[in-house]
Amino acid sequence: MKPIYMDNNATTACDPAVVEAMLPFFTEQFGNASSIHSFGAQVGKALKEARIKVQNLLGAAHDSEIVFNSCGTESDSTAILSAIRAQPERRTIITTVVEHPAILTLCDQLEKEGYVVHKLKVSKKGRVDLDEYKSLLNDRVAIVSIMWANNETGTIFPVEEMAEMAHEKGIMFHTDAVQAVGKLAIDLKTTKIDMLSLSGHKLHAPKGIGVLYLRRNTRFRPLLRGGHQERGRRAGTENSAAIVGLGVACDLAQQHMEAENTTVKRLRDRLERGILAKVKNAFVNGDTLYRLPNTASIAFEYVEGEGILLLLNRQGIAASSGSACTSGSLEPSHVMRAMGIPYTAAHGTIRFSLSRYNTAEEVDRVIAAVPPIIAQLRKLSPYWSGEGPVANPDQAFKPEYA
Amino acid sequence: MWDYSEKVREHFFNPRNSGPLDNANGTGDVGSIKCGDALRLMLKVNPESEIIEDAHFQTFGCGSAIASSSALTEIIKGKTVDEALKVSNQDIADYLDGLPPEKMHCSVMGREALQAAVANYRGEVWSDDHEEGDLVCKCFAIDAVMIEDTVRANGLRTREEVTNFTKAGGGCSACHEKIEDVLIAVNGRLYNSEPTPKKAAAAMPSESPVKPKLTNYQRIRKIEDTLEAIRPMLQRDHGDVTLVEVEGKKIYVALSGACQGCQMESATLGGIQHKLVEALGELVQVLPVGALANH
Numbered sequence: 001m002k003p004i005y006m007d008n009n010a011t012t013a014c015d016p017a018v019v020e021a022m023l024p025f026f027t028e029q030f031g032n033a034s035s036i037h038s039f040g041a042q043v044g045k046a047l048k049e050a051r052i053k054v055q056n057l058l059g060a061a062h063d064s065e066i067v068f069n070s071c072g073t074e075s076d077s078t079a080i081l082s083a084i085r086a087q088p089e090r091r092t093i094i095t096t097v098v099e100h101p102a103i104l105t106l107c108d109q110l111e112k113e114g115y116v117v118h119k120l121k122v123s124k125k126g127r128v129d130l131d132e133y134k135s136l137l138n139d140r141v142a143i144v145s146i147m148w149a150n151n152e153t154g155t156i157f158p159v160e161e162m163a164e165m166a167h168e169k170g171i172m173f174h175t176d177a178v179q180a181v182g183k184l185a186i187d188l189k190t191t192k193i194d195m196l197s198l199s200g201h202k203l204h205a206p207k208g209i210g211v212l213y214l215r216r217n218t219r220f221r222p223l224l225r226g227g228h229q230e231r232g233r234r235a236g237t238e239n240s241a242a243i244v245g246l247g248v249a250c251d252l253a254q255q256h257m258e259a260e261n262t263t264v265k266r267l268r269d270r271l272e273r274g275i276l277a278k279v280k281n282a283f284v285n286g287d288t289l290y291r292l293p294n295t296a297s298i299a300f301e302y303v304e305g306e307g308i309l310l311l312l313n314r315q316g317i318a319a320s321s322g323s324a325c326t327s328g329s330l331e332p333s334h335v336m337r338a339m340g341i342p343y344t345a346a347h348g349t350i351r352f353s354l355s356r357y358n359t360a361e362e363v364d365r366v367i368a369a370v371p372p373i374i375a376q377l378r379k380l381s382p383y384w385s386g387e388g389p390v391a392n393p394d395q396a397f398k399p400e401y402a
Numbered sequence: 403m404w405d406y407s408e409k410v411r412e413h414f415f416n417p418r419n420s421g422p423l424d425n426a427n428g429t430g431d432v433g434s435i436k437c438g439d440a441l442r443l444m445l446k447v448n449p450e451s452e453i454i455e456d457a458h459f460q461t462f463g464c465g466s467a468i469a470s471s472s473a474l475t476e477i478i479k480g481k482t483v484d485e486a487l488k489v490s491n492q493d494i495a496d497y498l499d500g501l502p503p504e505k506m507h508c509s510v511m512g513r514e515a516l517q518a519a520v521a522n523y524r525g526e527v528w529s530d531d532h533e534e535g536d537l538v539c540k541c542f543a544i545d546a547v548m549i550e551d552t553v554r555a556n557g558l559r560t561r562e563e564v565t566n567f568t569k570a571g572g573g574c575s576a577c578h579e580k581i582e583d584v585l586i587a588v589n590g591r592l593y594n595s596e597p598t599p600k601k602a603a604a605a606m607p608s609e610s611p612v613k614p615k616l617t618n619y620q621r622i623r624k625i626e627d628t629l630e631a632i633r634p635m636l637q638r639d640h641g642d643v644t645l646v647e648v649e650g651k652k653i654y655v656a657l658s659g660a661c662q663g664c665q666m667e668s669a670t671l672g673g674i675q676h677k678l679v680e681a682l683g684e685l686v687q688v689l690p691v692g693a694l695a696n697h
Contacts, residue, residue: 307465310465379421380468382462399431399433
């Protein structure tokens, strides 16, 4: 049976048109864009076109605001480290507890080095409290970094409004938008966002290419210094093939933006409704009113996610677990914990993230596959008995060393 | 993504002895919901013969937790209670052809469930001394609590010392920063890794003039006795060592089993060398048998 891929928030397949556009840049178009000769000039021209395509997707005012680099993580690190280096007198960073590790791990390190990091808490729905946010804005803050959309739940944050609030206080604003770009309409020139991170492989471009959007006149310190590439803001020979691929992917994302928010959204909703209709003691995580159109995070109570994934995988279905167990850490996902999801549900959370390549038939196959898997695992669970959870689950099973 | 053996997969997909057990007379509930792994083990023990006639489990946990539970019930069925208590977590992991380092705690949980269920059967109270921290060294499955305790107990100051005492950091070296974090947390600062003054050096028997010189025969016997004393330690980790040749100050040994090709091979040889230097009262060099061939 054809495998079903529903883990597009982890990474996406390269669009065939992207691959096709890239191929010549491994062979005849191998030149270094910085060279004077014609080998270089042709590549330089291709990079310029790609830059404009990225600019268009982001709604940036100038193509020189697009800085190509290697990945979303590099963009995140560049943004935060630039802000604190350019403003050494400001030693506070504001972010949220549900950011990607690309932000959180860096912030933890900066905290060790003496910076003050405020992580905004989130509600059960995953929303931040804008009053709390407002109270933290002052002239000691170097940068605010808030994700546009959460990778695990798809919850969308009001970054445009938060950027305005930061701007009023003269504070730089960065957003990690790797999950949002290509799924939500973005028009940066009408916002106060100073920096934005984009990752190619989340929108059907290859891995190893990222973008930092850097608003004109934003004070900046490069992460990598060296040659004059990217106007000296990111040294290192351009990954020309991947940049060209990203340009094509941005064009395609623009074309499919509406389908993403209608067709893909309908598929996601059908998947969610289909599963919840057949599986009891299951619920959707996150803010169902404000979230990405492709993401469904479903908590299955009283079972653990890895088992679900192993059984799905056996049927050729690829999804991912909200539980971090699979990534070597035993604690459940920091996002689920931050939203106050109980351990017995947080560990059983599965994220299905769709793309324009998924079909209704695939959705129906997943809807058919999930209920027996959950039933099978619940049969093994000490919290489950027959058709439902045991009475007072927390009392009935209280393992030692909690 | 999952580095599970066939056996683990097989026990996960087709778990043995799952679900409640009627007339169980020994039950153990262990694990941690926070960590996402918890297990109830139910035993039916014949009070006359003390033989475990049936064992069932219910597990909330990942694939390897379910497989470990299933394996445990298969291992202990038919054993007497006393025999079953001898089953170690390594036995459970071995039965499954090994577990990834991040998942070894699943086998530990199995063993603890067994102790708890037997205690329950005997009407005793089982108390757990289990404390598990974040996994630091993935090569040797050493967690932060273990490192912290060892650092405190032995007054360790450097990453090298931590590796010598716990093996942590002796493999791929990716966790060295985390080990340094533990050292800073315990000692309040990080000491340079210059060798700390070695008491051992002063006490080196080779310095002692009263030591009578050994005959060749006595010397080789001494080497053999020393290796014999080391072997049980290596065997515990499924390895072994044998003496191959002695050429003056060079002692050639063959490492076998798990020691062979292990990332810690040089550390193991270093440890053996240290013991031999102590025993012989002279400086010798311990080399792998391969070095003899190149010789």
